[in-house]
Amino acid sequence: TTYRLADERVGVSAGVVADLASLAAIAPERFKIVHNPVYLSQDQPILEEAERVWGTSGGKRILTVSNLKPAKNHSLLIRAFARLLRSIDATLMLIGDGPLREELKMLARAEGVANRVVMPGFISDPKPFYLTADLFVLSSQYEGFGNVIVEALSCGLPVVSTDCPGGPAEILDHGRFGRLVPIDDVDALANAMAEALTTPTDRELLRQRAADFSPDKVAEKYLQLLFPDS
Structure with a gap:
């Protein structure tokens, strides 16, 4: 019932959304996908x-x-x-x-x-x-x-x-x-x-793809969910 009462429903992947939708008996289309943020230290590591x-x-x-x-x-x-x-x-x-x-x-x-x-x-x-x-x-x-x-x-x-x-x-x-x-x-x-x-x-293409999951980009997606008119 919690999922039904929510204004927005979020899963970290399409697979998770499918599981949640089945569990809550809610159409997957009523969920949003926002991937996990991933951060690795930018400090130069000692190898x-x-x-x-x-x-x-x-x-x-x-x-x-x-x-x-x-x-x-x-x-x-x-x-x-x-x-x-x-x-x-x-x-x-x-x-x-x-x-x-x-x-x-x-x-x-x-x-x-x-x-x-x-x-x-x-x-x-x-x-x-x-x-x-x-x-x-x-x-x-x-x-x-x-x-x-x-x-x-x-x-x-x-x-x-x-x-x-x-x-x-x-x-x-x-x-x-x-x-x-x-x-x-x-x-x-x-x-x-x-x-x-x-x-x-x-x-470099792989690094660019990883940047799609940066904390800043993921935070922006959550802000869009919370404040859609801003």
Whole structure:
């Protein structure tokens, strides 16, 4: 009933709006979409510590940043990474912590890639890692929005994401600003990662896309909702 009484209803992505509309039995057209604001410090980061954590394995650097829980589907990423290594020398870093940490370590060992998978745990400021990576990958089964994709774009980092419910397709404009692959398709993810790592990227275009989700632009949209006649 709260949704029905509201003057405006807002979701952070079309996927969230669809869920809210179904939950409240209200037509999706009666909701507005205002994406999450995403901010990374503009201070010049110190990269030496990130370089140390990456280690000396060499090759391309693939990064993901998220809680290690089932919805993030890191097992898909590790399996796809194992296939990628057949043709491209690379290191995979999973920044974050969570209940699946040990299980994912076991999977990396089973896939024979444990020596190429780095799991440093939670890191409060991942910006130095975005700046020292070659590719960002999101392997989720669903997302509310996908702030980490915007964070990666803001650093000019190419992105591959599952086309999961929620924000990824909206952020990447259905493939214009990054590659989208079906959920749970190991081969598709491995192939998209290989393409992204071997294809030139317009990094400035990615930074410009990230600017669409700046706090100032998102605040402006909320102000338009609150004061439509101003």
